[in-house]
Amino acid sequence: MLTALAADVADVIHRTLVLIALACSGLVIASFVMFTRDQLNGAAKTQASEVNGPATPQPTPAKQEGQPGRFINGAATKLTSPFRSIVQSTSAWVQHGVPTVLALLVYGVGLGFLARFSRGFA
Numbered sequence: 001m002l003t004a005l006a007a008d009v010a011d012v013i014h015r016t017l018v019l020i021a022l023a024c025s026g027l028v029i030a031s032f033v034m035f036t037r038d039q040l041n042g043a044a045k046t047q048a049s050e051v052n053g054p055a056t057p058q059p060t061p062a063k064q065e066g067q068p069g070r071f072i073n074g075a076a077t078k079l080t081s082p083f084r085s086i087v088q089s090t091s092a093w094v095q096h097g098v099p100t101v102l103a104l105l106v107y108g109v110g111l112g113f114l115a116r117f118s119r120g121f122a
Helices: 009-052 067-084 092-119
Strands: none
Touching: 009 067, 009 092, 067 092
C-alpha cells in the first residue's frame, strides 16, 4: 500500500519565502531596467537633436507600453509604493533609484534572511 510522506512544514515555508523574494526582486529589477532603457533612449534622442541643430519640434506620439511592460511596471509600482514617500527629489533617477534599492533590501535581503531563518540557517 502506498502512503504519502508528510510535507516538511519548514521546507514548504522556506521555498515559499524564497519564491516570493525572487518574484518581488525580479519585478522591481525588471521595472528599473525598463526605466533605464527609456531614459537612455530619451537622452540619445535629445543629444541627437542638439547635434543636428534647432529644428521644428516634432510631436512625439504617446508610447503605448505592451502588456508585459504594463504588468511589470504596475507590480513594481505597488511593491515600491511604501518607499516612494521617502524621496523628495525632482530627479527622475532618484525618484526611481532610491525606492528600487530600498525595495530590493526589504524584499530581496529581508525575505531572503527570513527564508534562511525559517530553515534554521540564520
